[in-house]
Amino acid sequence: MILEEEILPYFQWLWSGSASSIGALPRFLLIALGLSFLGLVLGFFVAAARHGFLRGGDIVYRTITNGVRELLETSPRRVWALARLAMQEAWRRRVIVALVVFFIILVFASWFLRTDHQDPAKLYISFVLTATTYLVLGIALLLSAFSLPADFKNKTIYTIVTKPVRAGEIVMGRTLGFTLVGTILLLIMGVCSYIFVIRSLDHTHEVEIGSLKKVQNAAGEFIGQDGRTSRNNYHRHEVELNAEGEGIALNNYGHTHPIVKRGDRSVVLGAEGIMRARVPRWGKLTFIDRQGVPKQRGISVGSEWTYRSFVDGNTQATAIWTFDDISSALNYDNGEVSGLPIGLIVRVFRTHKGTIGKGITGSIQVRNPETGLASEVIPFTALDAKIDERIIPRKLRGTDDKEYDLYKNFVSSNGELEIRVQCLEGGQYFGFAQPDMYLRLPDASPLLNWIKVYASIWVQMVIVIAIGVTASTLLSGPVAMLFTVSFIVLGFFRPFFVGVAMGTEYGGGPVESFYRLITQKNIIVKLDEGFTTTLIQGVDMVFKSLMLTMAQVLPDFAALSTVAFAALGFDVPADKVFQDLTICLAYVIGLSILGYFLLRTREVAR
Amino acid sequence: MSDEIVIQTRALGKVYRDFWGRQKVRALKPLDLEIRRGEVFGLLGPNGSGKTTTIKLILGLLFPTEGEALVFNKRATDVSKNERLGYLPEESYLYRFLNAEETLDFYARLFDMPAETRKKRVDELIKMVGLDKARKRQLQEYSKGMTRRIGLAQALINDPELILLDEPTSGLDPIGTREMKDMILRLKEEGKTVVMCSHLLADVQDVCDRIAILHQGELKELGRVDTLLTVADVTQIRARNLSAECQNELRDVIARHHGELIEMDNPSTTLEELFLSIVRDSEARPGRRANVEQSTSA
Numbered sequence: 001m002i003l004e005e006e007i008l009p010y011f012q013w014l015w016s017g018s019a020s021s022i023g024a025l026p027r028f029l030l031i032a033l034g035l036s037f038l039g040l041v042l043g044f045f046v047a048a049a050r051h052g053f054l055r056g057g058d059i060v061y062r063t064i065t066n067g068v069r070e071l072l073e074t075s076p077r078r079v080w081a082l083a084r085l086a087m088q089e090a091w092r093r094r095v096i097v098a099l100v101v102f103f104i105i106l107v108f109a110s111w112f113l114r115t116d117h118q119d120p121a122k123l124y125i126s127f128v129l130t131a132t133t134y135l136v137l138g139i140a141l142l143l144s145a146f147s148l149p150a151d152f153k154n155k156t157i158y159t160i161v162t163k164p165v166r167a168g169e170i171v172m173g174r175t176l177g178f179t180l181v182g183t184i185l186l187l188i189m190g191v192c193s194y195i196f197v198i199r200s201l202d203h204t205h206e207v208e209i210g211s212l213k214k215v216q217n218a219a220g221e222f223i224g225q226d227g228r229t230s231r232n233n234y235h236r237h238e239v240e241l242n243a244e245g246e247g248i249a250l251n252n253y254g255h256t257h258p259i260v261k262r263g264d265r266s267v268v269l270g271a272e273g274i275m276r277a278r279v280p281r282w283g284k285l286t287f288i289d290r291q292g293v294p295k296q297r298g299i300s301v302g303s304e305w306t307y308r309s310f311v312d313g314n315t316q317a318t319a320i321w322t323f324d325d326i327s328s329a330l331n332y333d334n335g336e337v338s339g340l341p342i343g344l345i346v347r348v349f350r351t352h353k354g355t356i357g358k359g360i361t362g363s364i365q366v367r368n369p370e371t372g373l374a375s376e377v378i379p380f381t382a383l384d385a386k387i388d389e390r391i392i393p394r395k396l397r398g399t400d401d402k403e404y405d406l407y408k409n410f411v412s413s414n415g416e417l418e419i420r421v422q423c424l425e426g427g428q429y430f431g432f433a434q435p436d437m438y439l440r441l442p443d444a445s446p447l448l449n450w451i452k453v454y455a456s457i458w459v460q461m462v463i464v465i466a467i468g469v470t471a472s473t474l475l476s477g478p479v480a481m482l483f484t485v486s487f488i489v490l491g492f493f494r495p496f497f498v499g500v501a502m503g504t505e506y507g508g509g510p511v512e513s514f515y516r517l518i519t520q521k522n523i524i525v526k527l528d529e530g531f532t533t534t535l536i537q538g539v540d541m542v543f544k545s546l547m548l549t550m551a552q553v554l555p556d557f558a559a560l561s562t563v564a565f566a567a568l569g570f571d572v573p574a575d576k577v578f579q580d581l582t583i584c585l586a587y588v589i590g591l592s593i594l595g596y597f598l599l600r601t602r603e604v605a606r
Numbered sequence: 607m608s609d610e611i612v613i614q615t616r617a618l619g620k621v622y623r624d625f626w627g628r629q630k631v632r633a634l635k636p637l638d639l640e641i642r643r644g645e646v647f648g649l650l651g652p653n654g655s656g657k658t659t660t661i662k663l664i665l666g667l668l669f670p671t672e673g674e675a676l677v678f679n680k681r682a683t684d685v686s687k688n689e690r691l692g693y694l695p696e697e698s699y700l701y702r703f704l705n706a707e708e709t710l711d712f713y714a715r716l717f718d719m720p721a722e723t724r725k726k727r728v729d730e731l732i733k734m735v736g737l738d739k740a741r742k743r744q745l746q747e748y749s750k751g752m753t754r755r756i757g758l759a760q761a762l763i764n765d766p767e768l769i770l771l772d773e774p775t776s777g778l779d780p781i782g783t784r785e786m787k788d789m790i791l792r793l794k795e796e797g798k799t800v801v802m803c804s805h806l807l808a809d810v811q812d813v814c815d816r817i818a819i820l821h822q823g824e825l826k827e828l829g830r831v832d833t834l835l836t837v838a839d840v841t842q843i844r845a846r847n848l849s850a851e852c853q854n855e856l857r858d859v860i861a862r863h864h865g866e867l868i869e870m871d872n873p874s875t876t877l878e879e880l881f882l883s884i885v886r887d888s889e890a891r892p893g894r895r896a897n898v899e900q901s902t903s904a
Contacts, residue, residue, distance in 0.1 A: 050627070069683065081715030092703040153700040159760060162665050162693040163716040164685055495890065605667035 001280070001345070001570050003435040004307060005410060005559065010575045014582065024579070028586050030551050035590075039597065067596060068222075070166040082173020083180065090181040098139045102189055105131050106196050116234030119180055119254050120201055121274045126567035128193040133457050133561065136186060137488065140461045143178045144468025145484050149477035152604070161604050167473075171595035172286035174469045175588065177461075182461045194447070197275065205229035205257065205268045207239055229257070229268055231272045241266060254569075261341075276569035277449035280343060280438030283323035283419075290315035299348045301429055308431035311361070313423035319432045323371060323439055326417040328407040330439060334389055337379035339391040340406060341440035342419065346382040347431035351411050359383065360428045365420045366392060374399050377422075382430065387568075389440065392419070411574050446569040452572040456562040459584040463555050466588045472604065485537060490550075491557040501547035509540030509547075555587060609679075612768050612799045613664055614640040620659050620823075622708040633659040635824045636673055640802055643767075646794050648814035648831075649803035652856035656823040658696060661772050664801075665693060677768070691718070692766035696773045698757030701747040706737050706756050709745060712762055712763035717764045731759040751782045758789065769793060775809050780881045787813050808878075811835070840868065 008018055017023040022030075040060065048056030104339035109127060110538065119121045124270045148170075151157040160170065211229035225241040229249050237249035241259060245266045249257035255271040287295045291310055298309035298319065332341045336545065348360050363377035375396040394406045404410065411417045419437060423430040467487050471480040490497050499505035505515050507523035515536055560580055565572045617636035624630050634656040641647045649657040649886055662668040664675045666682040675682040678690055700709055710731055714724040730741050732741050735755040744752060754777065761769060774790070775783045788815045790800055802812050811831060819827040827834065843856075853870060 058621065066684070073686075075718050077718050078716050081712055085712060088703060088708075089701075154703055155697070158667060159686075159693070159713070160693070160697050160716070161667065162688055163713060163764075164688040164718075166685055179888050264854050603668050605662045 001435050001568050002307065002433070002564065006282075006434070007573050007576050007579075010578045010582075011215060013575070014581055024216070024582065025584075027575075028590075032590060034595075035553070036332060037236075039594075043597075043601070053213065063597070063601060067600065070600075071168060071596075074166060074169055074172070078169045079173045079176060082160075082165070082170060083177035086143075086147065086174050087181050089147060090178060093143070095139060095181055095185070096183055098135055099188060102132070102135055103136075103192070106192065109196075110200060120233075121197070121254055121569070122567045124197050124200055126563055128197055129453060129457070129563040129566060132186070132189050132461065136182060136189070136461050137464050138456060139185065140178065140182055140464040140486070141183065141275060141468055141481060143176065144465045145472050145481035146477040147174055147178070148469065148472040149244040149475070149480060153477075155162040155605075159602055166596075168592060168596040170599060171469055171473065171592050173603055175466055176594065178465045178469070179462050182353055182465065183458065186454055186458055186461070190450065194450050202270050203233045203273045203310045204270055205232050205237065207241075207259065207268060208265045212239075212241070214429065262517060275446035275450075275566075277444040277446045277566075277571040278343065278569055279441040279444050279571045280435070281323070281441055282435055282438050283321040284588055285310065285432065285434040285437075286320050286322070288316060288318040288320065288379070290317045292316040298432065299429075301431070303431075308436070309348055310347075310429040310431040311421075311423055311430040313362075313430070314426035317422065319421045319430070319437075321419045321421075321434075321437045323417050323419070325415045326407065326411045326439075327415065330441070331407070332440075337391055337393070338395075339393040341389070341391050343438050343440050344380075344388045344390065345385065345436040346388070346421075348382050348384040351427045351429070354428060360430075361424045363374075363422050363424055364392070364404065365422075366396065366410045367418040367420060368410045368412055369416050369418050370414075373404070373409060373503025374402075374420075375404070375410060379424070382423075449566055449571050452560045452577050453566045455577055456560055456572070456580055459580045460555075460557055460560050462584050463557075463560075463587045466591040467555075470591040470598065473595045473599040487554070491555045494551065494554050494556040494558065497547065497554065498551045501544045501551055503544065508537070509544050511536050511539045511543065553590075555583070610643050611640050612643050612678060613639065613801065614676045615639040615660075615664070615673065616676075618660070618663055618670050618675050619672040620656075620663060620668060621671040633823050634663070637825055639818060639825070641799065643799055644797050645815045646790060646800045646802070646813050647822060648810040648817040649801070650805070650807070650810050651803075651820035652818050654822075655805075655820040657805075657820055658772055659823075660820070661770055661801070661803055662676070665770065667690075684842045689764065690762035690766055691768040691770065692764060694754075694757050694761040694769070694771045694774060696776065698760075699759065700745055700753070700757060703744060705744050706732055706741045706759075709756060710759055713760045713763045719764075727765075728764060731762060734762075735759045750777045751779060754778055754782065755775055756788070758786070766798070768799045768801070771800065773804055773806075774802055775804065775806055780878055781885060783809065784878070784882060844873075856873070 012018075013023065015023040015026075016027050019311070021027075043063070044056060044060045046056075047059045050056070051059060060548065106128075109131075113123055113127060114120075149155075151160070160592055167536050168406075206229065208228055212225040214222055215224045215226055216329065217223050219314055222243060224243050224247065225239075225240045225245075227241070229237045232254075235253045237252045237257060239247065239249050239259065241247035245259075245261045247259045247266075249268055252275075255273045257268045257271055259266050261267075287298045287309065289295050289299070300306065300309050301310050311319050318543075326340075330340055332339060346362065350360070354360060359381035360382050361379055365375055365377045365378050370379065375398055380390070384387075392406060396404055396406055397412070398404050398409075421430065421432070421437070442471060453478040468480060468484045471483045474480075475483060496505065500509060503509075507516060507602070508527075512527070513523075515527075515532075516525075517519075521527070527536070562572045562576065562580075615637050617638060618634065619632070619636045620634040621632050622630045639660075639661065649660060651657050659668065663670055664677060664682055666684070666687075667785075669683070677687045701712070704712065707728060710728040714727055718725065727777065731774045732738055735758060737752060737759070738757055740748065740752060746757065748756065754774075758774075761771070771790070775786050780787060787809060790802065793800055794813075794815075800813075802810070802814070814831050816828070816830050818825055820898060847855075857867055857870065
């Protein structure tokens, strides 16, 4: 699970934010205040240029006071009437075609999606959810950007604005109407895609009788059989059966199968665990470098993507996760194994091949941060970039070879526990980011997780609708669409956009980048000092300021997407869902107010 | 502004500009106008004279370049004035995918009417404009005349005090035109104020109490229709069953008093009257050739 931004608890996110950013609400208010001031000044200058200073001032004053009054006079019945009209219009514009396209995609998807993929669930889920996202965003874009301009073009707006309809009600009505249409589409798509994924990935096997071998205990008594299943859907499983012939087809391709006895046959049932919603609890990651000095990050192995940093093998370099609120309540016990369930993702970086056919080995060690008591190391073989789910045994030996209880002896008095990971092979490296180790809480419902992912698609759709409707209050249909598309595209690449604006990306601003392009200079080469470079960088300063201002209101679509959570089998945290819904509400409120003023100051009959 | 004055314009003017703010055309030169409660007021003028611009400025669909328009003592841009007015645009700009009932229900909702009142009002209006049998048909299936009728119904949905009609008879057949004019007179009888603009002089003459004549965006004449149309130095006598001798005597009398006889003739009816008589007769006696000689020669 890649999580570049830490998911803060909702209220912390809303009020105070993280160490490097302010809370969402103060940020929203600051931006709203800044934009209002900018709008006021701009509005005054435009009005003053057209009607003179006094009348211009009067117009701006009246527009604002009327705006506040009309906001208070908003009628839900009128908004609902306009929303119903928008829904009828969407229906007339054959919005149902989107569903037909969706079904065609589902019908033919099985032809192209490889079921021999190591993680077919990831492939299917990410495909279906990504297709839904783009389809719904496309429909939202077309509906919202062309609706009001069509009203202007057909002059049907004349019969609306000559009724006691407030401009804000027109904007809200459209947004609500299209949102409802999109919600219905999403509901249908959500149900169909869930059934599609479940049905496509469901399969069974047969126990290969010839492969079964008897297993005896130390006393020579028959206790069961080991064997394998038949090969179906490009894979097979190892089988463990008890003396009664019941058991399990062991985990392979991300799932297991229960085996039951029917008559004299052992029957393999449907797959379990194809869709999961792991609930992780993340800790804080710090490092120790090869000389044993504590560091905030590990070393770089030259990757441009700095998400993970690395520890070098066979040195003192260690990745240390500190978890808090550890208690025996987290213990997993199925009678055979008892301990703390964890998930570990290791990114392996090799400087040499190592032993062919063998993974790189590492070690896990738990430590009490208060007493310094450390367990003996638990060796493991890294599954590169895959989730290694394991249980740290409750009974552990310490470095003094005495047996200790995990919760009693390795957890500090304030509930903290350290888990340390090292790479044991010289010349090889393990790369980690903070979310790469987590404590595994009991899985959540995959169906509920599916709903949460659709909620995040819904949030993106509503934001696109709000942008489209607002743009269409001022612009013609195609221009409003282009504007909204630009917003979406920039929104998907927001971190890069902000990076360019802040000067942290290579290659400079837009002008410098263009200059490098035409002079065939790569992004690293330093430009010759002189007037041209000074001029280019001066103009870029202006562009960068504008970009930085724009970035403040640019929705981060990539961060809003939770497709990766479902695809990788992680539960979408409730905090994230509430944060996304709040962001959506902020956009709808802000854009509705902007749309109101744009529509109110527009000559309808022009 | 007294309560008796429903619309007032003060030096209301409009200049259309291009994107760069350069003047393209002066659509309306400063216009001072007062329209009183209960009158039928006509804005008359050739195409491009500024009639529709004036209506749009009064409705707040356009913003004035100079001056201001007040409706019910409120600025034209104040949305709350719309509670008391109805507007029929030049073309009935309605949602063609809705049927008559849905259309009127939609506009009634915009007036925040409760469901019960809305249902009653929609039913009344559909019957009033004679679309009872077509109430469930989508507007895209309507003829021009039917579209105008539903357009009028939406303008009356809130039982307005002031009705603005932009070219109300445009595109209507003679029967539709007559019905529209009768409707305007009925609204006047109900005490409503009607403002209409048209370039069809006969229509304006038939229904308007006062008119303003605009040309090239400028007010050229304003006053009561009967006063403006009275020719002071000409006397008109209309009589029935006069013999030839009597007519000759009348000629002599006029000559004796040094008057100039301009015309003494059997008058002809208007084509509108003839057409309406034929239709009425045809409806009364379907399948037979019309017999309107007596009525038209009378």
